[in-house]
Amino acid sequence: MAKKSLLYVYFILFTLSGFSGLIYESVWSHYLKLFLGHAAYAQVLVLIIFMGGMALGAFIAAKHAAKAKNLILLYAIAEGIIGLFGVFFHPMYTSVTEFAYSHLLVMFDSSFAINTAKWLVAALMIMPQSILLGATFPLLATGIIRKFGSEGGRHLATLYFVNSLGAAAGVLANVYYFIPAAGLPGAAVIAGMFNLVLALVVWLFSRADRYPQIELAKTISAHVNLKIFVMVAAVTGAASFIYEIVWIRMLSMVLGASTHSFEIMLSAFILGLAFGSLWVRKRINQFNNPVIALAVIQVVMGVLALLTLPMYDKSFELMVFFSNALALTDNGYVLFNIVSYLICVFIMLPTTICAGMTLPLLTHLLIKNSGNDSAVGRIYTANTLGAIVGIVLASQFLMPLMGIKNALVIGAGLDLFAGLYLFFKLGDNRQKWQKALMVTPIMALLATVTWVSVDPIKMSSSVFRSGRYLNPYLSEVVYYVDGKTSTVTMTEVQSTDGLILSIINNGKPDASIRFKQADLELKPTADEPTMILLGALPYLLKPDVKTVANIGLGSGLTAQTLLQHDKLARLDSIEIEAAVVEGAKRFGERVDKVYSDPRSHIIIDDAKTYFVANNKRYDVIISEPPNPWVSGVASLFSAEFYALLPQYLNDEGLLVQWMHLYELNPRLLQGIYKALRETFDYVQIYQVSDADIAIVASSQPIAELQPEAFEQPGLSQYLSYIGVNNITDIKARKLGSQLLLDDYLGSDSVKPNSDYFPSLDFGAGKARFLKQNARALFELNHASIVRKLQNQPKLASLTAQLSPSQEFPFAAKYNDSQRFYQLYQTLSQGQQPQHKYDFGLYSRAFQLQQLLANCNNENVSNNYHGDLIKLMVVTEFSWLKPEQLHDIFSRLATPDCLASLSASGQIVVKTIMAWLNEDIDKLQQWSFEYLAAQPQLSSAIDLAMLKFYTYTRLVLAEKGHYDQFYQKLQPRLEKDVELIMLNKRYLDLFYPEEMDRFLRLFNMSGAGG
DSSP states (O other), rough: OOHHHHHHHHHHHHHHHHHHHHHHHHHHHHHHHHHOOSSHHHHHHHHHHHHHHHHHHHHHHHGGGGSOOOOOHHHHHHHHHHHHHTTHHHHHHHHHHHHHHIIIIIGGOSHHHHHHHHHHHHHHHHHHHHHHHHHHHHHHHHHHHHHHHOOHHHHHHHHHHHHHHHHHHHHHIIIIIIIHHHHHHHHHHHHHHHHHHHHHHHHHHHHOOOOOOOOOEEOOOOOTTTHHHHHHHHHHHHHHHHHHHHHHHHHHHHSEEEEHHHHHHHHHHHHHHHHHHHHHTTTTTTOOSHHHHHHHHHHHHHHHHHHHHHHHHHHHHHHHHHHHSHHHHHHHHHHHHHHHHHHHHHHHHEEEEEEEEHHHHHHHHHHHOOOOTTTHHHHHHHHHHHHHHHHHEEEEEEEEHHHHHHHHHHHHHHHHHHHHHHHHHOOOOOHHHHHHHHHHHHHHHHHHHOOOOOOOHHTTSSSHHHSSSOTTTEEEEEEEEEEESSEEEEEEEEEEEEEEEEEEETTEEEEEEEHHHHHHHHOOSHHHHHHHHHHHHHHHHHOOEHHHHHHHOOTTTTHHHHTTTTTOOOOEEEEEEEEHHHHHHGGGGGGHHHHOOOOOOEEEEHHHHHHHHHHOOOEEEOOSSSSSSTTGGGGGGGGHHHHHHHGGGGEEEEEEEEEETOOOOHHHHHHHHHHHTOOOOOEEEEEOSSSEEEEEEEESSSOOOOGGGGGGGHHHHHHHHHOSSHHHHHHTTTEHHHHHHHHHHOOOTTTOSSSSSHHHHHHHHHHHHHHHBBBBGHHHHHHHHHHHHHHHHGGGGGGGSSSGGSSSSHHHHHHHHHOOOOOOHHHHOOOOOOOOSHHHHHHHHHHHHHHHHHTEEEEEEHHHHHHHHHHHHHHHHHOHHHHHHHHHHHHHHHHHHHTSSSSHHHHHHHHHHHHTOHHHHHHHHHHHHHHHHHOOOOOOHHHHHHHHHHHHHHHHHOOHHHHHHHHHGGOOOOOOOHHHHHHHHHHHOOOOHHHHHHHHHHHTOOOOO
């Protein structure tokens, strides 16, 4: 092979090396955050271990390179060993961590000792590979210089470019394809196979290579102290990683702190390094004075880093614009990720391009002035060690003590110092105006410290979810701390019902509490019922609870509720971030017992580490972490985590697990439930708000709800505040036990959420963007069809499994439906209501009244009327009383009104009338006619009509009609698991053999079961 062609082959192969290398870093980060605990700590530790190992590997390679004859062959051997580590990493990890949990960590009795032991174990698991990865660049770069010459540093710059470009692509490929498709074990094996193939190819080429080595020419520069270049490499490495750590924290509040966001940020950072190396590659021989060029690059990099602070403010505006512009579709989610990447590029690229220029230029200068090819390893080692210092400084000291702004300023100061030092120390005698010009960056630094600030209102606005800012005239940030693991803020928001105080983590509100003002009636926020019921449920199910561990402090209201019971002996609240504990104190008297009651103990630690360190057993463990789309949190909803908990629960102990149904889809909910059922035999689910559930699990049968808790004055007062006045009100919130839930959530096509196959971690971010929900679960409790089924003698077996929801309609939905009907009646009587309540209710009531008053008006669109009826059925039908429904639909069913509706609107009205008249044959006829006419089943009204048809099938048990349904609708069934679940809800319980057939048909249609 021609010499130049061989060089290009090595460049391509080193691109693949960078690709696989960042897959390892990403995979190791996921693995070790499972072992080490919180994702932020794991990220920092993995970076330190990874970079430390690479520094050691580069140092070893630099020290011994001169003795080796074929460095490219050694590079191939290193890549091959790395590949073997990748292929066998998963079984090694599981064996080591199992040994650590069962034998090693139990030897220690303090969190510090356990954490230290865990860090050492983690280092041993990835240090050998990291050392080898660190050796690869010096080995190949030095080998290429010996074989092909340096061409004035062009080859070095090219190697930096291709390796960084491959790394940027590897991060994205891993998070968007390899891990979702193959899990963490598969991703590690894929990276390992890349390395093994790469090693084999390089070995074959190196064995066949007969080109002689080239002697390096040395340029004598007696006045140059070569150690200065090594020092600059270390300083700029520290500054660059201060930028990276600070930018990741800053952008988490713009993009969201999901796993995808972290990997996007990392890829954008590396992409800038790649382009910097590419730019300098073409110019590295054109600088008249490379030292002055390096000095200018360092200064410009520091100034550009300072400019990222005002640019950061603009990044919020970009996210607000695109969050409102993008469609909530799969394609929209792809665009959201592209936009997120571009925002990262907008912030990072100018600075990181400069950072990418420095290493090739520094290495070139050191080789040129020393004539020693070991300079590659020396520069690489110094830069990597500097990176480690930067990581530790930024994460453990600068951000927690000085905030993200000042941390970034210090990083910029390091680059400015390095540049100015080079300029004045090693530069030629410059003219005075040039020296004066180089002092101006100091003025930029001082100006940034004095006048530039970050906007805490924008940082608290969760723009990646809401697409808007908090109203600055009604909102005030009363607490702001950049903690070690997250940025914590607290906001006061004035509402018409009083002052709402919220605690916010990395831009995501975790909990809110309302405070009474003036003469306003105190009403709970949407979060308060959830927090109070999580604290009350243990005593409603197990009145003798004495010890509780609460994972995640949040506002402290759950802990405050637990402390209202006089039988509680000890409450351990485990919170990872100290800033949350300090911030929650501002909730004042609403959580005062958490900080003053001697039974309350707040522990700043990771939950897994704390449990192992203390080896305590509790009557109840309450898990109330952040949303699972937050990086690292999904591991608290995994099969492996649930498997650990029984050893920390007393006999008949309870796990109370919070879960939201907003920003979640049914498949993800099924994955959580199945993970939990692998460990716990008994499960109950309660609806604790309009969008949240509490999952109660135990290895022993769970007792029936007990009323004794209402005899506790404090606890009874808290429950009354959220509308729970007796045991019936709690029963009304019970969605079911495992007998019913297994049928609904136990789909065989959905795998349990696992640490190693993290479907929740990678799926929750998309569900958040699409604003999906799993509220179909609430069908188990309060859907009118379920209530109807309970009265069917043929289906009596269902009654024992359902809670008596008809005894306690849910306040929000029920009250809205009643207000709608009152508004409609008032308008029908020619009057205007005194209060219009919610505009949406008034608008629908007004439109309905107008429709009924103008049934024969030909100027009104039939389609408009039909859409109105469908909307009303979806929003009000489940909650209106039968006599109210009959009043409305009997008027709609008159010939004039029917004629004013669209064809599908007419069928909907006829279906509802058949339902109200209990005419099963007509109900089957009209619901089937509606379904048969739909091109696909996707809207809420489509699903409602499907439930009507399913109901008739259950009552009549006429399989012939259902066969016809299959025949006509099968080719057009949408790939929607919620649709399956809604049908499965009824079919599984009574006709399991038909359900099997139904699911097979879905599989045949590509729906995946």
